[in-house]
Amino acid sequence: MILTLASVSLRGLLNRRRTLLLGLFGALVVLVAVLFQLADQPEDESLAFTGQLLGNFGLAVLLPVVAVIVGTAAIGSELDDGTIIYLLAKPIRRGLVALVKAVVAWVIVMLLVSPAILVAGVVARGGDADLGVAYAVAAGFGALEYTAVFLALSLVTSRALVVGLAYVVIWEGAVAGLFEGTRILSVRQHALAIADAIGGEGAIEAPLELGPALVVGLLVTVVAVVIAIRRLERVELRGETG
Amino acid sequence: MSASPETTGTIYDIGYRRYDGARLGRRGAISAIVGAGLRAVFGLGRSGRSKILPWGAVILAVLPAVVAIAIRVLAGDIIELYNYQNYLWEIGGLLPIFLAAQAPELAVNDMRQRVLPLYFSRPISRLDYVVAKLGALTIGLLALTLLPVLLLFLGRVLAAEDVVGALGDELGFLPAILGNGLLYAVVLASIGLAICSLSGRRAYAAAAILAIFLVGSVMSTMLTELGGGLEDLAPFAYPLSILDGTREWLFGESVAGSPVASAGVPLPFYALAAAVLLAVSWAVLALRYRSVST
Amino acid sequence: MSQLTLGAVSRWYGNVVAVNDVTFEVGPGITGLLGPNGAGKTTLLHMMAGFLAPSAGEVKLDDTPTWRHPELYRRIGFVPEREAVHPFLTGRQFVEASARLQGLDDARGAADRAIDMVDLQAAAGRAIGGYSKGMRQRVKVAASLVHDPSTLILDEPFNGMDPRQRLHMMDLLRRMATEGRTILFSSHILEEVERLSDRVLVVVAGRLAASGDFRRIRRLMTDRPHRFTIRSTDDRALARELLASPSVEGVDLRDGLLSVNVGDYGELTREVAPAAQRAGASILELRPADESLESVFSYLVRR
Numbered sequence: 001m002i003l004t005l006a007s008v009s010l011r012g013l014l015n016r017r018r019t020l021l022l023g024l025f026g027a028l029v030v031l032v033a034v035l036f037q038l039a040d041q042p043e044d045e046s047l048a049f050t051g052q053l054l055g056n057f058g059l060a061v062l063l064p065v066v067a068v069i070v071g072t073a074a075i076g077s078e079l080d081d082g083t084i085i086y087l088l089a090k091p092i093r094r095g096l097v098a099l100v101k102a103v104v105a106w107v108i109v110m111l112l113v114s115p116a117i118l119v120a121g122v123v124a125r126g127g128d129a130d131l132g133v134a135y136a137v138a139a140g141f142g143a144l145e146y147t148a149v150f151l152a153l154s155l156v157t158s159r160a161l162v163v164g165l166a167y168v169v170i171w172e173g174a175v176a177g178l179f180e181g182t183r184i185l186s187v188r189q190h191a192l193a194i195a196d197a198i199g200g201e202g203a204i205e206a207p208l209e210l211g212p213a214l215v216v217g218l219l220v221t222v223v224a225v226v227i228a229i230r231r232l233e234r235v236e237l238r239g240e241t242g
Numbered sequence: 243m244s245a246s247p248e249t250t251g252t253i254y255d256i257g258y259r260r261y262d263g264a265r266l267g268r269r270g271a272i273s274a275i276v277g278a279g280l281r282a283v284f285g286l287g288r289s290g291r292s293k294i295l296p297w298g299a300v301i302l303a304v305l306p307a308v309v310a311i312a313i314r315v316l317a318g319d320i321i322e323l324y325n326y327q328n329y330l331w332e333i334g335g336l337l338p339i340f341l342a343a344q345a346p347e348l349a350v351n352d353m354r355q356r357v358l359p360l361y362f363s364r365p366i367s368r369l370d371y372v373v374a375k376l377g378a379l380t381i382g383l384l385a386l387t388l389l390p391v392l393l394l395f396l397g398r399v400l401a402a403e404d405v406v407g408a409l410g411d412e413l414g415f416l417p418a419i420l421g422n423g424l425l426y427a428v429v430l431a432s433i434g435l436a437i438c439s440l441s442g443r444r445a446y447a448a449a450a451i452l453a454i455f456l457v458g459s460v461m462s463t464m465l466t467e468l469g470g471g472l473e474d475l476a477p478f479a480y481p482l483s484i485l486d487g488t489r490e491w492l493f494g495e496s497v498a499g500s501p502v503a504s505a506g507v508p509l510p511f512y513a514l515a516a517a518v519l520l521a522v523s524w525a526v527l528a529l530r531y532r533s534v535s536t
Numbered sequence: 537m538s539q540l541t542l543g544a545v546s547r548w549y550g551n552v553v554a555v556n557d558v559t560f561e562v563g564p565g566i567t568g569l570l571g572p573n574g575a576g577k578t579t580l581l582h583m584m585a586g587f588l589a590p591s592a593g594e595v596k597l598d599d600t601p602t603w604r605h606p607e608l609y610r611r612i613g614f615v616p617e618r619e620a621v622h623p624f625l626t627g628r629q630f631v632e633a634s635a636r637l638q639g640l641d642d643a644r645g646a647a648d649r650a651i652d653m654v655d656l657q658a659a660a661g662r663a664i665g666g667y668s669k670g671m672r673q674r675v676k677v678a679a680s681l682v683h684d685p686s687t688l689i690l691d692e693p694f695n696g697m698d699p700r701q702r703l704h705m706m707d708l709l710r711r712m713a714t715e716g717r718t719i720l721f722s723s724h725i726l727e728e729v730e731r732l733s734d735r736v737l738v739v740v741a742g743r744l745a746a747s748g749d750f751r752r753i754r755r756l757m758t759d760r761p762h763r764f765t766i767r768s769t770d771d772r773a774l775a776r777e778l779l780a781s782p783s784v785e786g787v788d789l790r791d792g793l794l795s796v797n798v799g800d801y802g803e804l805t806r807e808v809a810p811a812a813q814r815a816g817a818s819i820l821e822l823r824p825a826d827e828s829l830e831s832v833f834s835y836l837v838r839r
Contacts, residue, residue: 004636011624025457032461039470049468057460065453069446082618085587086630086679090637091609161445165452233604237587239578239617239691 026116033120051203054135068164071150074105095229109143134199142191148224155231190217279378311397338455345434346444379431388423418493432523439530476501487512545593556742568733569722613680617691623665638683650682669696690721761797763825773815
């Protein structure tokens with residue numbers, strides 16, 4: 001049963017166009033790393049650059065954009081066109097449906113983002129995998145948090161994609177950068193803190209401490225998933241003519 | 243039997259009537275699409291919420307010009323944060339946001355709700371349709387790329403002590419202002435519309451437009467910082483810097499802070515890149531709308 | 537045996553009342569839910585299928601409320617009105633997935649049987665995205681009965697089907713009804729409901745306007761005269777005699793046919809033979825002219 005749910009969700013999320021575009025996006029990060037190698041920069045430059053690439057491009061742009069597109073589509077697209085009814089007209093607890101979809105979405109985001117970041121990191125550092133691994137793992141955690149939040153968002157508003165993008169651009173881009181107090185509520189900062197702790201070598205500024213970042217991150221994830229489960233269990237399907 | 247008073251009775255034909263008046267033909271259809279497009283771009287005829295973004299963007303774009311003029315009037319010629327050359331670069335972020343918010347309103351709904359066959363069974367060709375939509379979006383964008391700079395121009399002239407003399411001084415800039423505004427508007431409209439034609443949902447089209455500009459901006463910054471020859475590639479990752487380079491080639495004067503300045507690329511290449519952007523966008527539009535089945 | 541019960545059910549959205557104090561029971565056999573568009577049919581069906589909560593009252597399947605009891609779906613098959621089905625799955629994959637999600641052991645076998653029942657074998661291997669409207673309806677029905685439910689709820693099931701497909705589907709539903717299932721379907725097309733259902737529920741503007749066998753409902757509509765058409769050897773003479781009877785409210789001689797409006801349905805049957813004798817006419821044909829669902833329906837809608 002769970003396998004069927006997962007399989008249908010997976011196939012729905014990974015349609016040809018979406019996978020291609022998001023995959024290309026990831027390839028772009030690797031491309032920049034390759035360009036860096038071709039530019040033949042001095043060794044001490046590579047640390048700062050890789051931090052910029054993996055942190056400000058990989059974690060700050062690639063990860064959230066992929067997560068918002070996949071996360072809002074996981075349940076959102078089926079709610080939109082009404083096909084969700086075929087998954088809910090079954091003797092399965094709706095909460096389980098929400099959970100399976102969340103996990104599938106998370107895995108997809110990870111698969112689209114982490115390998116790209118890993119490879120980019122290895123290439124940019126000329127073979128040293130430390131930074132790549134650190135940021136790839138951080139991306140996995142960030143993917144979990146982002147996906148959960150956007151999944152819950154898709155059950156709260158029909159304009160989840162736009163709201164999610166606005167959150168990433170405005171909140172994480174501007175606000176959390178400016179005000180120290182708000183940093184704890186920024187997924188990007190959580191991910192950066194984890195990367196830094198695992199093996200970031202101080203390549204990029206990660207002002208949050210690992211402990212609080214992990215705790216708040218997990219808390220946000222759990223709360224988002226609970227919200228998603230509750231809302232799906234209570235969602236009412238009107239049908240076109242209402 | 244007495245004669246009954248004369249009464250008249252008629253049955254009126256109130257059935258279906260044909261239209262015998264003037265038909266506006268192709269021209270009328272095109273101008274109707276442009277008009278409707280302009281209304282969509284500025285959120286006219288819709289709820290207040292859909293007006294916030296376009297009008298907000300216009301206000302924010304015009305604000306620096308107003309402030310600059312005010313400073314000039316009050317405090318004289320002390321600082322010049324904004325001039326004709328760097329204005330569009332400085333308000334750079336507003337352009338993709340406006341584009342991402344309004345271009346989908348203009349183009350995606352028609353595709354999604356399959357209204358296109360209705361359009362094409364009228365005396366307009368597909369080319370007319372696309373040109374009309376492009377025209378509407380371009381005119382809309384002019385509110386951001388031309389209007390503020392024109393205001394700056396007017397402000398400089400009117401705020402000067404010798405108005406006629408100032409007019410003479412500044413007049414030389416007018417072709418550049420007009421040309422530049424038009425250049426930016428046409429290229430951005432083409433890119434925006436092309437992206438919209440590829441997507442079936444407004445949210446995805448908006449996200450795609452934002453992503454391209456956002457990623458481009460970050461990429462070009464990174465490449466510039468990298469140095470070692472890569473700063474030459476930097477401007478080409480970001481549509482707005484390509485436009486800035488083209489502007490510099492056509493109208494002179496570089497802008498500090500733009501990747502164009504740090505790159506050593508000969509200026510004609512930017513114009514070439516802009517032409518490529520236009521060509522690709524138009525090709526995408528042509529292919530997309532040609533394959534729409536009627 | 538499955539029984540769907542609605543007790544004083546209402547559903548409103550803010551100021552708009554979609555369903556207004558509806559009470560009825562649906563048992564085994566085929567029941568048609570009839571009403572104009574916007575009458576609340578889909579709202580009622582979605583409440584019965586557990587996708588909407590009633591704002592007031594109770595909706596139950598065999599004493600269990602349908603809202604938030606997903607275990608009931610083992611016994612319910614639902615065919616929604618909305619066209620969209622996962623377009624990236626083939627017909628077979630979709631029906632099989634439905635079977636698996638229902639927890640069936642032999643999902644593939646059940647799916648094959650369901651596909652056979654709706655006559656979709658030829659297209660089962662193609663992606664649903666390429667299906668015609670009729671094929672999509674059939675695959676939806678197949679998915680809804682793959683787990684052999686005792687209750688079937690179908691919202692406008694014949695939408696988009698050509699006449700042959702419709703006959704086939706009607707046969708299928710009749711067969712399932714004779715096996716003891718409870719089948720409820722909605723439609724705004726009178727012929728479909730007339731042909732298929734044993735019982736009719738008429739919904740107008742959110743209220744239940746009538747329920748039961750439509751012929752009996754017709755007989756209850758006493759403030760409207762019944763209409764008969766008669767062919768005889770001497771229509772005019774017969775008309776004259778019939779007009780003498782107090783229960784006859786009007787006669788009509790047009791197009792070679794004698795139409796009679798009677799206030800009391802039974803009175804005419806008693807009057808017509810003596811009237812024919814007095815007139816010296818022989819009756820060749822006698823038909824009720826408005827014992828159709830259409831006349832019942834238009835009467836109820838206009839009320």
